[in-house]
Amino acid sequence: MNRLSVEQFKAAEKLPLVVVLDNIRSLHNIGSVFRTADAFLLERIVLCGITACPPHPEMHKTALGAEFTVDWSYVNSTLEAVNNLRNEGYTVFSIEQAERSTMLDKLQLEPGKRYAIVMGNEVKGVQQEVIDASDGCIEIPQYGTKHSLNVSVTAGIVIWDISNKLRATS
């Protein structure tokens, strides 16, 4: 496959998937999510709360330029961002371990629909009011001693899985 130029990236048809970052503290994690969003041609990233916006030299170390290709916006309230997305017709999933979570490997997506995923703060996770406003929760099944993968790894796994499922049905 050929690498896209920035102009080709901007013009390319995107995967109908938005990533919402709910108060992500680490600039490395934010940069990494930009890089992953570039790799899978995501529509947009919504930065919320304390999540830093580009440009930022520390973020650049992991984004490596993807902060200039992927569309992004900033909304202070994550709840407002989620409500906006739902009003625009997106199905919104919080990535969180919860009673009613769907395990990622069991997740089924509908062709033609648009999706958003919310990644939560490194320590506190996704805010409860944001979980409540979501259409559901997705959880990565884990079998070890920790049960909390790094935010950028979690985002990578969920974006890969959803990208795969959406491309298979399109």
Added chain:
Amino acid sequence: MNRLSVEQFKAAEKLPLVVVLDNIRSLHNIGSVFRTADAFLLERIVLCGITACPPHPEMHKTALGAEFTVDWSYVNSTLEAVNNLRNEGYTVFSIEQAERSTMLDKLQLEPGKRYAIVMGNEVKGVQQEVIDASDGCIEIPQYGTKHSLNVSVTAGIVIWDISNKLRATS
């Protein structure tokens, strides 16, 4: 799902998957791979070349204790590590963009077989002699401007995908 204690982790049946780290420079990446290997109950990590061994305070920041649960060994030569694994009956895949790569979404695994994946250096990738000694290469299909996800994100995606496929067939 319940979190395992360290003793339960050590005693648990592991996924038949080994990760080989070929000269990984970043302690954050090494620590993150340990954390992911803990989450998916991997058999072992083989650290090669300049890849640092636990314990290390910088590695701990991303491993968060997984460096004490997941089995590991150190082999100076990555080529020797791969040859050893193949002699022990493992099918070894280098994670690399190459002419003959299998795209991860097309990868098929055989029930009952044991696998190893080689993650390469952040800049140089997997050494050519290691690629040549592998049974094949796996590539994550990417669509954006960069074509090189972060090592810890790449490891997360590949481990998730292989874990999923092995658990589905077991």
